[in-house]
Structure formats: structure tokens, C-alpha cells
Amino acid sequence: MATPFVKSSNAKVYDELDFTDRRDFEDSNKGFICTVDGGIIDQYSQSSKKCFDVHQTDYLEQKCPETVHPALWRQEQLVRMHGLYEIIPNKVYQFRGFDIANMSFIRGEKGWIIIDTLCCNESAATGLKLLREKVANLPVTCIILTHSHGDHIHGMDGVIEDDTLVIVPKDLFKLTISEALLAGVAMERRAVYMFGHNLERNEKGWVGCGLGTTSSTGQLSTFNPKHLNEICEDQTLTIDGVEIDFMYTPNAEAPTEMMMYFPQLKAVCTAEEINRTQHNLYTPRGAQARNGKDWAKYIDNIIAKYADKLDYSFGSHNWPTWGNKNIVEYYEKQRDLYKYIHDQTLRQANLGTTINELPEKVILPKSLSSVFYNRGYYGTVSHNSRAEYQYYLGFYDGNPANLNPLTPIKLGEKYVEAIGGEEKCVALAKDSFESGEYQWAITLLNHVVFKNPKNLEARKLLAEVYRQSGYMQESAVWRNIYLTGALELEEDKSKIVYVRSSTSSTYFLLKLPFNYLFDYLAVCMEPTAVEAINEVFNVTFVDTKESGSLLLKNSVLNNREHTDKHPTTQISCTKEELVKFVVKKTDRKTFEKEINVKIEGNKENFFCFIESTHVPSPTFPIIEP
Template sequence: MGHDRQGATETTRSINEAVYSALDFSDDTDFDRVSQGFIGTDTDLVVRNEQGDVVWDMQQYAFEAQDAPDTANPSLWRQEQLNNRYGLFKVVDGVYQVRGYDVSNITFVEGRTGWIVVDPLACVETAAAALDLVNRHLGERPVTAVIYSHSHVDHFGGVAALISAEDTAAGRVRVVAPEGFVEHTVSENIYAGIAMGRRTTYQFGQALPKDEKGFLGSGVGKSFSTGRITLIHPTDVISETGTTLTLDGIDVEFQNTPFSEAPAEMQFYFPEYRTLCIAENCAASIHNLLTMRGAQVRDAKSWSGYLDEAIDLYGDRSDVLIMSHNWPRWGTEYLKEYIGNQRDLYRFIHDQTLRLANHGYTMEEISEVLRLPAELDSNFYARGYYGTVSHDSKAVFQRYLGWWDGNPANLHRHPPVAAGQRYVAAMGGAQRVLEVAQEAFDEGDYRWVAELVNHLVFAEPDNSEARELQARALEQLGYQSESGIWRGFYLSGAFELRNGIDESLGMQTEQGAGENGLIAALELHHFLDSMATRVIPAKAAGLDITLNFNITDSDQQYTLYLKNSVLRHKADHNEESADATITMTRDALNAIAIDTETGFANAVASGELTIDGDAVKLAELFGAIDDLDMHFPIVTPRETA
């Protein structure tokens, strides 16, 4: 393994060259917008954690200052040149943004006594760097309020760099979030967090070099920071559109937009500054109706409707539009046109997918032919730098019709290894597969190569010739991709076929362990629900266990029942006939969540955990809980579950 990366083939060069005639690259308006209001920055920005590890690095993208190479779609290259403009910017008097200090933006709005901060980035290290930049250029002011626009980690994870839980408990700081924020933060970041985290490494190209043949950016920003995630619970929850709060003397009008770009999301308007924050429901790109890292599918119809409502509510009153990613937009009439076009592209994808589905077309067939109208497609902000028409149409199909196309031949297909073995045998063996695939590669049909050789790789994962040919096909597809995250997936797959899995890539500091981390912020019932998703049926078979859990520092009582390989719990309850009662602190529980064996041993030794009853039952319960590892293979086979 470890083959050199290849350059662009003639087919790829031709495809990328054709992009120049499809779009107006002479339009420099976005380059003016992205620089408007620039105040200052940290030259050669690199952010490190307390251990000295790099968690964010903008220096590595300096190579994108040159013209697009033939190994990159020039439209994506242009987008990433725009995303490279980082620093502190004045949006309007009283509203400032720090952009390029993480994959998302952080906004500072002047209150009467301090800052109202919108979306405190993905980790404490980048949020601290952004706050330091603001303090140096605008003077130090306390943070008096925080607004989480939605439930994705890059919009709350750095909050502990700005405020503490003690601040909110004492009433010094208000934290505002949409209804369902905590619940969906848990479901999107904890329940399926391991699988999402692994796929995120592909989406954001975390194993890839940052160069002309590697990762360029995600389309809505660069990559993802890798620092410590935190969460401080909201003090104010927005459940209805039209709600107005006064935060540090500034009125803020809220529009609730659930199940749009996130299951819990809201837009909001600052009348004093005539500024509308559209959250992540608009960007300088098509967004994802189903993100490739994995999440709940989104509602394109509602999303489009919320944007229409925003125009009615705030359009004529807004001079500027700020977003959670990319750069602002100015001008009342232009804002209404921009939001309207974003509204229409999601509604178009929704309606036309269903029209074709009702003609009997499958999701693959629909995604192959569906294109935006020219009047939308010609706008750079309606291009597929992040989401794409292709995979968004599949999301709409899935939302209404599910994973299956209705063809009984596809109802119970063989899994990849079994199918691969059969395909290879049917074609006459591995050598014949390679011959056919090489012919297709030479003809520039890289999608067919990827489909064909995937069968061989899953049938014979140690076949180095197959792995390299598959890597070369994925590589060319990545070079052609206008979507930054399609490029990330293609090139990450090629990287792992050649080099194996980079096990140095891990979850963001164990999903925010420690003070104000995600685990510490979990409600106990969410913690137990997450634990239930880790039960191993083979080890839980035949077990019938009832355990009381009493958490001393929060005065909570739960009973856990393990039966039929299902772990369930009952709140505010202790079972008299329980096998044992475990009394422990919440800190001990958090430590056990991170490392079951070590955390349990330390908690017993320190006296933070005591057992009254049959300790063997507790050991049996923990013995049936899976120890998950995010470094599972994606482009090669894995062990059967």
C-alpha cells in the first residue's frame, strides 16, 4: 500500500475546463462581499489546545491563492478562495463577525453592557481565539447572552470559552436556543455519534493532505476543528415564531424553523441593527437535505416555507443578512431576491423529485437527470458546493418513500462481501474484473470503475491491484467534484485504499468529556438511552437484571432493567426487589461513560460509587455493553456484526 497520488487524467482535465464556460468567473462581487468591513486578523492563523496539538490551521490553505489546478473543479476552487478570507469583520455598526476561525461563523452583537454572541463555534479553543481577536480590536466586554441558532455542534461547542454554567445559574448570562435543542443535540451527536464521527472524517477530509490533490474545503467553510466540545444548557427556549426577547437591552425577534437544516433551528432578527440572521437555512451554496455524514433527513418543503415566511416577516426591514457559514449579504432588495432563490431551489428539488417519483422513477434515476432551472443554476450561491441536487433529490425520495425502490429484486440483496464474491465469480474471476475495469478507466468511465471494482475489493480486500485501481477511479471523481464534501469522500476513500485507516483521527476529545462537555451536559435519561444502544445481544442473552441507580449530587433515582437483550429504565423510581442498588456521583458516571473499565475501578476506589446488593449483576450489565471504536472500515469489508 501507499501508492503515490495521481494527477488529473485527460478526461478529468476536459471536464474541469468545461466549467469555465458554464459559469461567469468574471463576476467578482463575492470577493468584494467577503472582504467588506474587514478589521483585522491573526496572520498565519494556527490554534492549539492545552497540550499543544493543532486544532485549527488556516496556513495550510495558502496554496489556494493561485489559479485552479487541473486536479480541482474550478468552481469549488473559487468557493474555497472566498472561504479563505478569515478574520474580524464589521457587518454593520454594532454587529461583527469572526469568520474562518472554524468551519462556522461566530457573531458578536453589541448589547447595552456586553456582547450577545451568536453560534460560539465548534470547540473552546477556536471560540477563545475568536473572542481574543474581538477583545484586541474592539475592546473587552463581557458576554451577556449567547444564542444557539441550531443543534449542530459547530454552533455551540465552543460556548465554555465564553461563559460558564455558573454564569447562567446566577442569571448573569442568558442562553437562547430553539425548542428541542438539547434533545436533538443528543440524538445527532450522541446516539449515532460514533458512526457520524467516522463519516465526518471523510466529509471533511481529515486524513487528507491540504493541497492541490487533497482536501480544499467543505464549500460552506474549510474543515472541522478538532478541539474540546462543550455545551451549556439554554435558559430560554424559543417555541413559537413571533417571540421577542430583550437581551442586554437589545430586542431580538425569533422565527422558529424546526426540521429545516437542523431538527431544532431558528432564525432571528435584530430590529435595532436591521440585521436578519438566517442561521444555516441559507448559505453560499445548496445545502444538504440529508448530510453525507449521516443525520435525520430534512424537510425541504418546510425549509422552503420558512424562507418564504422570513421574507414576509423581515425582508423589507432588513439591510443585511448574516448566516452561520460563508459571508453576509447587503441590500434590502437583493436580500429578498437571494432568500427567494434559495427558497425556490429547495422547493424545486422537493416538487420535481416527487413528480418524477410519481412517474415511477427511482431515486438513482431521478438524481441522474434532475437539474435546477438555468435562472437558479447560474447563481454561484445556488451551486452544489456542499449539498447537491443529486443527493438532495435522494433525500426527498427517502423522506417520502424510504430506502427501497419498490423493485422486489432489490428487496433482499446480498450484503457487499457476499455480493462481491458472486459478481467476481460470475465475471470469470478477479483478473477479468480488472481487465474490464481498466478498459473503463481508460475510457474515462470512473463511476463504472468504482462500482465494478468495489465488488472485487469486498471479495478480495487484500488484492492490491484492485485497491489501487479503485483508488485511482475515486481520485478522478474527487478531482471533478464541485462539492467540497463529495471531494472529501472520494479522496478519503482513495487514501484509505492506499494507506489504511488513520487511527490517529479520533472523536473530538471524546465527545466533549470533562467540565461542560457533551457527556456532562447530558440529561441522565439521554445518557441511559445512549447506553441502551450499546447492548450486545450475544452477551446479554439470558440475562435478567434489575438495578437501582441513585445519583447523589443531583438527587436522581432510576431503575435499569436488562431483559430480552433490551436495556430500559424508569425515572424517579427504585425497585424494592432490585438485584442491587448503586449509589454514585454524576462525575463517576461521566467517567464510566468515557472508559467503562477504568472509570468504574476509579469510582469504586475513590468511594464515589458504592454497591448494596449483588455486585456480580452490575458486572454482568457492564459486560454486555459494547466498547465502540470509530475506526471501522468504509471502503473495505469489516467483520460481520
């Protein structure tokens, strides 16, 4: 049940927004052709396991409950609409609602041009199969991947053919790996919170992620296309008879990305730069902050070049927009959303406003906040403004008191002691909770839990405050974070499901280039175990024909892409043999017996180095010490 404070907070939203406006529902359903029979896509490897099931969100068909923010409920109703849709008659189609992202199809002279391929091969293959059955059974002449995030590229093998041309923005495959490489384990643990992986699918738990519903889960692509073309700058190409203006937009929503204009169709594919939500200038799962000014500039470039030549707009997420006036207004307000947050954050910073004061100072004007597509279902003004501060000024707010803070455990101990003990702290928090001061109650209880994680009364009350805080969040991301915090405070640790880190898998490590692999192992190395070592290792992988040198000195591992002229030790083996040794799937004795393994020099120091690397698992605690 929602508290009276939550009910009141959520009820106010009906006065802020026009919920009688049904145009988004009409647009989201426009051009509907059909959907997947039964609404379920099965995994290739296990037919009993579902790749995607639209019925997991059937409860969204009901009236908005008191435990969900009304605008978020509306958004999730929209993004769950599923099936094959016609956007431009006989020309452009989309497969939506069976993944967090969209897959788009452009009809060329000889076949289909596919834009983005979803999260896995099964979902992508299903979308193409539906298109061929209902529209035209044509070959796939081209696949265009808009940017370097997995929900747009991992299904490529499900639709690619021998002669298919693949077009990507510069360094897409490399950046797909590198963006989440070195801090990937931490990102994946935090993603459990951000996307609510462990929450029950109902009105008191997970309702979506704001940008879409959820990701499909299945077989991932190998990324080895025969025919590849990289877009490194703005350029125009004709692909299968279709003219495409590619607009290169790096370092906004993704490290590498591109939008497209189709002159013959008077249509823009916005990739993930323009969406039916406020996006993240900082993603709470963790990543480098994004620059709102640059993001806005990319959108403005589209407006400047094509404003009078636009009839259709579609993107990598959400539903399309029709009509020149609607499109231009949509683009302008998305542009000004990010520019406003950027500019006003820096204005406030230059006035002396510190990072945690920004959410009370940076308030969107009504002209931007009153349109549904600028609302914070995914990103929020609160964390986006703090992201812009961090982008320019870093974590430190300039106050000496915050230069060398106490650790959470020590701060909890001192805080609770100063207030008069755990019992008094919990009592104060309970009073604050009952009076609607949720942030203060969270502060008090968090200190108690970090002082004494076995205080069950504090854990239970903090879980309830988190839960009620989640119920009034317009951002699905914030909702998921609060509700996951509540879950992990109350749930038996042995029952918590941790997402297995893809960055620690043998498959992932084998895909890494030589320097990426050893960059990763450098952050997995225990420094005290190698502090006496001063070595230069030349390493050759006989199966992948890669080689390079490793410099281990001062408890630091550096790597070079060429072998050293004067190594202290030389190692030759297959990449798979070494990776299995690193992830502890084989031991030293087994490794040494492998037929391809040859070591010349100080093998003890080499084995000391390998055995000092421990690929971590994303199971560390977050809501407690």
C-alpha cells in the same frame, strides 16, 4: 495528475458560470478591519498545538489547478478570507475564517450581544479579544446560540461572563447530545470521509468542506449558563436595548434552530437556513433526512414578513449580503432551490422513478443553477433528491429484486464469478476507466475488493478511479469522500489516523442524563451475553442525585426515569464510578471496592450486564469488508 477526462469535465464549468463576476470577493472582503497576528490560534492545553492555522490553505491563493473543480476552488478562496469585519457601521461585526462557522457581534446599549460561539473556547475568545481591541472593550451582555450543532456552540465558555444572558432555541443543549448519540460512533467514522480529516492539505487532497474551511480544535464548553432563556415559538424580545424578532425554525437544517430580524438595523441573521451554497437535505456522515418543503417555508416566511424592510443579511456561515434587491433575490433562490428538489423528487417518485434514478431526472433549472450560491459545494442535487425520496418512502424502491439483497461480500463473489474471475473484472474496469466510465469502473472494482480485499491490483486501480472522480467534484464533501476512499485503499492500515469517538469518552458519557446514558448503553450491549437475565435494577447516582430503573429481559434493556417498587437488585454509586467501569477504565474488583458503591440483590447479573456493554471505536472498515 488529472486524466484528460477530468480536465475536460472541469473545463466545461467555465462555460456554465460567470467567473468574471467578482462581487462575492468584494462582499467577502467588505468591512475588513484586521486579522489575528500570524494567522494562528493556539490551544489552551498545548501552546505548541494549533487550534486553527489559516496558512493550511495558503495554496488556495494560486490559480485553480486541474485537480480541483473550478467552482469549488472559487468557493474555498472565498470562505478562507479571515479576520474581523464590520457589517453595519458601529453596530454589527463578524469574526470569520478562523473556524468553519462565523461569530457575530451586535452592539447593545451596555455591551456586546454575541451570536454563535464557534467550535471551541480558544477561537471564540480570540474573536472577542480582537473585537474589544479594535472596536470597543465592552462586556458580553447576551449570547445567542442559533442552533444545536457543535460548530456554533462549543466556544461559549470562551466568551461568557457571570451576568451574561444565554438565549437558545428550545431544547438546544439536550438535542446537541441526542442528535448524534445512539449512532454517534458510525457518524464520526463516516465524518472522517465527509470532511477529509486524513487528507493532505493541497490541490490533490483536501481543499475545504464547501460550507467553510475546517473546524477549530480546542477546549469545549461545559454548557452550564446561570441565566438561560429558551425560544419555543416566534416572539419579540428587547435585549440590551436591541429589539429582536426571533423566528423558531425547527427540523430544517437542525433539530432546533432560530433566525432573527433586527427592526432597528433592518437586518436578518439567517442562522444556517440560508447559505452561500446548496446545503444538505441529507448529510453523508449520516443523520435523519431533512424536509426541503419545510426548509423552504421558513425562508419564505422571512420574505413575506420582511422583504421590504431588509438592508443587511448575515448568517452563521459565509459572508454577508448588502442591499434589499440582492437580499430578496438571494432568499428567493435559496427557497426555491430546496422546494424544487423536494417537489420534483416527489413528482418523479409518483411517476415511478426509483431512488437511484433520481439524479438523472431531477435537474435544476438554469435560473437556480447558474447562481454561485446555489451550487453544490456542500450538498448536491444528487444526494439531496435521494434524501427526499428516503424521507417519504424509505430505503426500498419497490422492486422485489431489491427487497432482500445479497451482502456486499456475497454479491462481490457472485459478480466476479459471473464475469469470469478477478483478472477479467479488473481488465474490464481498466478499459472503462480509460474510456471515462468511472462509475462502472468503480462498480466492477468494488466487487473485486469485497470478494478479495488482498487483490492489490484491484485496490490500486480502484484508488486511482476514486482519486480522479474526486478531482472533478464540485462538492467538497464528495471530493473528500472519494479521496479518503483512495487513501484507505492504498495506505497501510496501521498508519491510518482514526478520529477518536467523542461519544465513547468518559467526559461525554458523564454529561448524559440518566435515561440518555442507559439508552446509549442499550445499543452497546451484546445480547447473547445477557439472554438468560430477567432483572429489574434500581440505580441511584449519589453524586448527581439521579435515579431510575433498568429492565433487562429478552436481551433488551429498557430504562425508566423513576425507581421500581419491586426491584430485584439495587445499585448505588457515583455516576463517574459506573461510567469508568463501563468504558473499562476500572475493573469489577476496583468498582466493588469504591466507598460509594452499594449493591443489594443479584450482583452477578448486574456485573454480567455491565461487562456485556462494549462501547465501540470508530475504526471499522468502509471501502473493504
